[in-house]
Every structure is written in C-alpha cells, then in structure tokens.
Amino acid sequence: xxxxxxxxxxxxxxxxxxxxxxxxxxxxxxxxxxxxxxxxxxxxxxxxxxxxxxxxxxxxxxxxxxxxxxxxxxxxxxxxxxxxxxxxxxxxxxxxxxxxxxxxxxxxxxxxxxxxxxxxxxxxxxxxxxxxxxxxxxxxxxxxxxxxxxxxxxxxxxxxxxxxxxxxxxxxxxxxxxxxxxxxxxxxxxxxxxxxxxxxxxxxxxxxxxxxxxxxxxxxxxxxxxxxxxxxxxxxxxxxxxxxxxxxxxxxxxxxxxxxxxxxxxxxxxxxxxxxxxxxxxxxxxxxxxxxxxxxxxxxxxxxxxxxxxxxxxxxxxxxxxxxxxxxxxxxxxxxxxxxxx
Numbered sequence: 001x002x003x004x005x006x007x008x009x010x011x012x013x014x015x016x017x018x019x020x021x022x023x024x025x026x027x028x029x030x031x032x033x034x035x036x037x038x039x040x041x042x043x044x045x046x047x048x049x050x051x052x053x054x055x056x057x058x059x060x061x062x063x064x065x066x067x068x069x070x071x072x073x074x075x076x077x078x079x080x081x082x083x084x085x086x087x088x089x090x091x092x093x094x095x096x097x098x099x100x101x102x103x104x105x106x107x108x109x110x111x112x113x114x115x116x117x118x119x120x121x122x123x124x125x126x127x128x129x130x131x132x133x134x135x136x137x138x139x140x141x142x143x144x145x146x147x148x149x150x151x152x153x154x155x156x157x158x159x160x161x162x163x164x165x166x167x168x169x170x171x172x173x174x175x176x177x178x179x180x181x182x183x184x185x186x187x188x189x190x191x192x193x194x195x196x197x198x199x200x201x202x203x204x205x206x207x208x209x210x211x212x213x214x215x216x217x218x219x220x221x222x223x224x225x226x227x228x229x230x231x232x233x234x235x236x237x238x239x240x241x242x243x244x245x246x247x248x249x250x251x252x253x254x255x256x257x258x259x260x261x262x263x264x265x266x267x268x269x270x271x272x273x274x275x276x277x278x279x280x281x282x283x284x285x286x287x288x289x290x291x292x293x294x295x296x297x298x299x300x301x302x303x304x305x306x307x308x309x310x311x312x313x314x315x316x317x318x319x320x321x322x323x324x325x326x327x328x329x330x331x332x333x334x335x336x337x338x339x340x341x342x
Contacts, residue, residue, distance in 0.1 A: 054112065057104045061097065065119050068093050072123075073259065075130050083134045087127060088182060091204055094123045095221045098240060102257055117277075120259075124242065128224065131183075131205065149191065179217070184209055191215065193233070193293055197300070212342060214291055216300040220251065231289055231340060233303035235270070248337060250289045252303055265331060268310040271303055276328055277316040283331040286310045289340045 023235045071090045075083045101116050180202040181189055186209065191201075193215030205224045213220075213232040220235050225244040232239075235253040244261040252256070252269035258276045268274060269287035276282055286308060298305050311330055318325035 054109075057100075057108065058112070061100065061116055061119075064093065064097050064100070065123065068097070068123055069126075072126050072130060077135065080134065083130070084183075087134075088133055088180065090127055091162075091182075091223065091254060092202060094120065094127065095202065095223065095240060095242075097123075098242070098257075099238065100238075101220075102238075124223070124260075128243075171342050178202065180204070181206065181211075189211075193297060193300075196233075198236070201232075204295070210341075214293060214297070216297045220253070222249075233291075233294065233297040233341075234303050236301040236303070250287055252298070252301070254303060265337070267337065269303070269308045270310055271307050273309055274313045275316065276313060276325075279315070279317075279327050282328040284310055284313060284328060285331040285336045288336075288338070291342050 211230040237253040250267040256274040263281040315325035
C-alpha cells in the first residue's frame with residue numbers, strides 16, 4: 001500500500017484529482033486543434049476571395065484595355081474631328097482604367113500590378129503618339145461668355161484669354177467626366193464652384209496654361225501637363241497626375257497618385273498619403289493658398305481641414321528602408337511660392 005501511494009505521488013495522479021487533470025489536458029488539446037483548423041479554414045477562404053478578386057480584375061482590366069486599343073486603332077485614316085473625339089474618349093477610358101487599377105492594388109500581386117502598369121503606359125504612349133501626329137497643337141483665344149466666370153476676376157495677362165463653357169469638351173461615352181479641357185496652349189482657364197460642384201474634371205494636353213478651379217470637384221485627372229500653374233479647390237476624393245513636367249500644382253484632396261512626373265512642385269493638403277511612381281524632381285509643400293470661398297469648399301468636400309499629411313509620400317520605385325527617396329523632396333520654406341494670382 002505504501003508503495004502504491006508513493007507511485008501515485010510520483011506520477012501526480014491521485015484518484016479523482018488525477019483524472020480531472022487528464023481530462024483538462026485533453027480538452028485543451030482538442031480546443032487547440034479546433035482553433036488551428038478554424039485558422040486554416042479562414043486562410044483558405046481568404047485565399048479564395050483574393051483569387052476571385054484577382055480573376056475579376058484581370059478579366060475586367062483586359063477587356064477594357066482591348067476596348068481602348070480598338071478605339072486607338074480606329075483613328076487610322078479618320079478625319080480630324082473623328083480623331084479628336086476618339087482620342088478624348090480613349091483618354092478618359094484610360095484614366096478610368098488607371099483608377100480601377102489603383103483601387104485594386106491591395107489584393108494584386110507585384111507581378112499582376114507591374115503588368116497592368118506596363119499596359120497603361122503603352123496605352124498612354126500610343127494615345128500621345130497618335131495625338132502628336134494627327135492633332136498638332138494650336139493656340140486658342142476665347143472671350144468670356146459665361147456669367148459664372150465673371151464672379152472671379154481673371155489675372156491681368158493680356159495674351160491669356162479666359163476659357164469658358166464654350167471650350168468644354170463633351171465625351172458622351174465617358175459619363176463620369178463632366179468637365180474636360182484639352183489641347184490648349186497659353187490659355188487661362190477659370191471655373192467657379194457652381195460649374196464644377198461634385199463633378200469629375202479632366203485636364204489633358206495643356207501647355208503654358210494657368211488653371212483656376214474654384215469649388216469642390218469629385219475627382220481631378222491631369223495628364224500631359226507642361227509648364228502650367230494649376231490651383232484647384234478641395235477635391236472630395238482622388239487626384240490623378242500623369243506625364244506632368246515643369247509645373248506647379250496646388251491641391252487639397254483625399255488621395256494623390258502621381259505618375260511619370262518631373263520637375264514639378266506640389267502644394268498639397270491630403271488626408272491620406274501621397275503616392276509617386278516613375279517620378280523625378282517632384283517637390284512637396286503644404287497647401288497655403290486662399291480664395292474667397294475656400295472655407296465653404298472644404299465643408300462641401302468633407303475633407304478634414306486640420307489633418308494634412310503633405311510630407312508623407314510613398315515612392316513605389318524606392319524600396320530601400322531607412323533611406324529617403326531621391327525622386328521627391330520637401331520644398332525649402334525660402335523657395336516656396338507665396339503669391340498666387342487669382
């Protein structure tokens with residue numbers, strides 16, 4: 001009997017107490033296995049969702065890309081008016097495709113992302129080549145006709161006439177763009193809050209232009225901008241910049257995507273983080289511009305006036321941790337623009 005008691009003490013099992021401990025260990029082991037199986041199940045479900053999203057993205061992106069390529073191909077041999085309308089439609093569709101890519105980046109692999117970006121670059125390049133060959137730039141001269149533009153005085157430049165609704169390009173197939181300016185050289189563009197309220201605005205192929213967009217548009221697309229000064233009121237969602245050089249931009253927005261941009265200053269108010277890719281010589285500083293209805297436009301946009309991440313910039317071409325990207329920099333205070341002609 002004494003030997004049996006001693007054996008029980010050594011094994012730690014004494015009657016009902018030992019059985020309870022064994023049962024407890026078995027329950028813990030069973031629970032751990034069940035939790036592990038649940039984690040694996042969730043991981044498989046998550047992977048299935050990601051694969052489903054990736055498949056949807058690929059099919060949608062490729063179909064839209066093929067549609068744009070067909071549009072560009074139809075420009076061959078067409079007259080000037082047809083080429084102009086077709087290129088505008090192709091440009092808007094390409095910008096929409098770029099937005100679709102940006103919105104899908106979270107679940108795409110690096111390989112899928114790079115392929116899609118390369119496809120977009122080819123579309124932009126093809127469009128630019130066709131435009132340069134078929135539509136050489138012309139200088140525009142317009143007189144103010146719209147009463148709305150009279151609410152904001154144009155800058156005192158004798159050779160830069162004001163652009164009004166007569167220059168608005170209507171692209172029927174691209175319903176999301178309600179306000180478009182393209183193929184302009186040495187022009188002053190002014191729009192008021194009533195004209196761009198909650199609209200999607202497109203600026204494309206502008207050279208030596210001064211643009212003033214007073215109000216709160218929904219989105220702003222800028223592509224092929226050369227030596228321009230663009231001031232826009234608070235954009236409620238995203239701003240997309242592509243092929244911009246030697247320009248100055250002043251924009252409050254929620255998101256900023258900048259591609260293929262060189263030697264450009266950006267005066268920014270942003271509530272998320274700015275993204276640059278394939279850029280060089282881009283400078284950032286806080287948005288300090290002002291105009292009479294700016295406070296009201298911030299309220300309309302829904303942007304947080306007190307939250308500005310203007311210096312938080314992600315460079316997709318620079319992955320060296322702990323080393324600043326050489327492609328963008330903060331503009332020194334002494335070099336920042338302080339005088340904005342309205």
